[in-house]
Amino acid sequence: MTAAATALHADAVRALDGWAVADPDQDRLRRDYLDHLADRPDGMWRACLPAHITASAVVVDPAGGRVLLTLHPKVGMWLQMGGHCEPGDATLAAAALREATEESGIPGLELLALDGAVRPVKLDRHRVHCTGKDQPANTHLDVQYVALAPAHAEEMISEESLDLRWFEYDHLPELTDVSVRDLVALARGLVD
Incomplete structure (x- = not known):
């Protein structure tokens, strides 16, 4: 394992170990x-099966009272931005921010700091077929953050989404699961 991979693993342990929930x-x-x-x-x-850590961030615009969600092509649901860690990610938080920036197309996103430090806000374990439809399901151990968008930020759809839209906190789309609804409610409570 490379030094960067070892450092990312150690950072994930620190982030989770230091998170009082x-x-x-x-x-x-x-x-x-x-x-x-x-x-x-x-x-x-x-490549770690049957489970691996992923990082995500729900993008919110506190000034506009809205949240940005992506219509995921494989799942067919509106979700927060997120995905797999990559070798260039220095920290788990950096992986979440990279994913949010790539998938939203919004420059200048910042992860929400709580008590002076960027920390996860929620965890979600879910089954997926990220290695292919014809492969056995595996488990994402998702570490979720809140990303703050600049006021009046405009999204730009990427090839990773079918659609990308802003929704008012109280008017999330029907094709949103309870985990995303809980994450949005938590984010709203932290930024309001």
């Missing part, structure tokens, strides 16, 4: 993620 279900997930990383030096990478 009051919700017992979220804390159980946090401990599961840490166990995964303790067992798997390759646990940050897409």
Whole structure:
């Protein structure tokens, strides 16, 4: 394993280990993620099966009271921006910010800092077919952040989305699952 891969793995452990979460279900997930990383030096990478860490960020425009969601081509649902860690990612937070910037097309996004530090806000474990439709499902251990968009930011759709749209917090699209709705509500509470 390269020095950069080892550093990213260590950063993920630090980010999760240092995150104090009051919700017992979220804390159980946090401990599961840490166990995964303790067992798997390759646990940050897409090739790590049956599970691997991913990073995402819900993009919000606090001034406009809106959230940007992407219509994911493989899932057919409106989701936050996110995806797999890459070798150039220095930190887990940097991976989330890179994904949010790439998928939204918005320059100048910043991750929300809580108590002076960028921290995850939520975890979500879900089954996916990221290695191909004809391959067995695997599990994403998603670490979620909040990305703040500049006021009046304009999105630019990428090849990773079918559509990209701003929604008012209280008017999310029907094709949004409870996990995304919970993440948006949490983000709204943190930025309002």
